[in-house]
Structures are given as C-alpha cells and as structure tokens.
Amino acid sequence: MPETIxxxxxxxxxxxxxxxxPSRLIVQKETVESLISRKFEDNQENTIGIIPxxxxxxxxxxxxxxxxxYIKTFLNEIKLSRNVDIMGCLSQSLHIFNQKDSPGCMLVIFLGSEPPETEKDELFARLYQLLTFGIMIKMVFFGEAIEMAEAYKKIDFTNFSCIEVKPSEEFADRVLSFINGDEHLEEDDPELAEAIRLSLEEQKKQQK
Structure with missing residues (x-):
C-alpha cells in the first residue's frame, strides 16, 4: 500500500x-532528502509533503x-525564520490527512526547540487527536527539545514513537533508521544493518 508522509x-x-x-537546518535537509529517496525507492506511488x-x-x-x-526544490528553498507555529502546522497536517485513508499515513515531526509553556498541553492534545485518527507519528527531538522527550515517551499509542538525537550522534543515520523501522536490526541482523548503512552513505554521495 502506498504511504502518505x-x-x-x-x-x-x-x-x-x-x-x-554543519548546522541544524542542513542536517534536517540532508535527512529529509535521503528520506525522500528511500521512500520513492520503496514505492513510486508514495507521496511526500513538507510543512515548515x-x-x-x-x-x-x-x-x-x-x-x-517539486519536493526537493521546496526543501532546498526552506529558510530560517522567526515565530514557530507548531499548532498551526499540526492543523495543516490534520487537514491533509482528513482527505486520506489513515492506513499508510505518517507524520514525521522534527523539533529542535521547546514550544512556549502555554502551548505544551495543547501540543499533547493535538497529537492525541491525530493519533486517534490512526495516523502514525514519529517525533525527532534534538537541540533544546531533547528536554521534552521523556514526557513524550509515555504516550501509550502503538502508532506513536519518538527518539532524541544528540549532537554527538550521526543525525541522518539515526533518524532514517528510526523512521524506516531499522532500529532493532543491529542486534537482530547486523549484516542487513550494515548493508542499510552503506546504502544510506551511497545516497548521500549521490546527492552531493
């Protein structure tokens, strides 16, 4: 079944x-570009959208x-700006997913800074709303947002998962393994895990 990401x-x-x-912006772009390549290799009928x-x-x-x-052009043109509006972005996501069948729908959230205290409860509520619709949500906490990860690990939905990525870790490899469900391959099948790592490295070389 095609995925909507x-x-x-x-x-x-x-x-x-x-x-x-080289910067948080660039490691996100590199990771999303590799994700795009991987998802279209998996199935050319997959669709991908991006919400800054x-x-x-x-x-x-x-x-x-x-x-x-179009996706890659849009990704490359994303620039830094002020006034993060994660609530508005989640509303946009909900509107998109309302027009799709929930099986095969995935929301990937990159979060590098904490939202204001006044928004934290609402953020939980908005995520629960998406989860109850059957949307798979994968959250990537990095930067200052790592402080939030423990609270989100307590969310008890089978279609929710999250990770924290520290500056000392290889950002793209860690995130792509998480999104693609390869996290446990290291212990289950180390040869396959190594093959995936080499494939990711090859994708990065081709993008340069």
Whole structure:
C-alpha cells in the first residue's frame, strides 16, 4: 500500500545553531532528502509533503505529491525564520490527512526547540487527536527539545514513537533508521544493518 508522509520541518531561528554540524537546518535537509529517496525507492506511488514550522507566507507548504523534483526544490528553498507555529502546522497536517485513508499515513515531526509553556498541553492534545485518527507519528527531538522527550515517551499509542538525537550522534543515520523501522536490526541482523548503512552513505554521495 502506498504511504502518505508529511514532514514537519523545524526552520525556526534555533536551527542556525551549529551544534549539529554543519548546522541544524542542513542536517534536517540532508535527512529529509535521503528520506525522500528511500521512500520513492520503496514505492513510486508514495507521496511526500513538507510543512515548515515557520511559514513567512500563509500556507507556504507542499502537500503530499509524487513529484519528486517539486519536493526537493521546496526543501532546498526552506529558510530560517522567526515565530514557530507548531499548532498551526499540526492543523495543516490534520487537514491533509482528513482527505486520506489513515492506513499508510505518517507524520514525521522534527523539533529542535521547546514550544512556549502555554502551548505544551495543547501540543499533547493535538497529537492525541491525530493519533486517534490512526495516523502514525514519529517525533525527532534534538537541540533544546531533547528536554521534552521523556514526557513524550509515555504516550501509550502503538502508532506513536519518538527518539532524541544528540549532537554527538550521526543525525541522518539515526533518524532514517528510526523512521524506516531499522532500529532493532543491529542486534537482530547486523549484516542487513550494515548493508542499510552503506546504502544510506551511497545516497548521500549521490546527492552531493
């Protein structure tokens, strides 16, 4: 069955930080580009959309499409900006998924900075709403948002999972393994895990 994947991309000003080299913005772009390649290799009927957490113009997103060049162009043009609006982005995601059959729908959330305290309860509520519709949600906490990870690990839905990625870790490899469900391959099938790692490295070389 084809998948519909929506990526929430953290382009807030904190993504200029270089604790994740070369910068948080660039490691996200590299990771999403590899994800795009992987998903279209898996199934050419998959569709992918991207929602920046900061949109300088209203509704400046790319809805799920099979048009790989459009997705990559949009991704490359994402710039840093102020005033992250994760609630608005989750509403946009919900609107997109309401028009799809929930099986095969995945929301990937990159979060590098903590939302204001006043929004944290609402963030939980909005995620629960998506989860009850059967949307698979995978959250990637990095940067200051790592502090939030423990609370989210307590979410008791089979279609929810999250990881925290530290600056000392290989961002793209860790995130792609998590999104693609390869996390346990290391112990279950080390040869396959190594083959996947080499494949990811080859994808990175081709993108340069």
């Amino acid at each position: 929506v990526v929430l991309f953290d382009n807030g000003m904190a993504s200029q930080n270089q604790d994740y080299l 957490l900061v949109q300088t113009q209203s509704n400046d997103i790319i809805t799920p499409t099979k048009q790989r060049p």
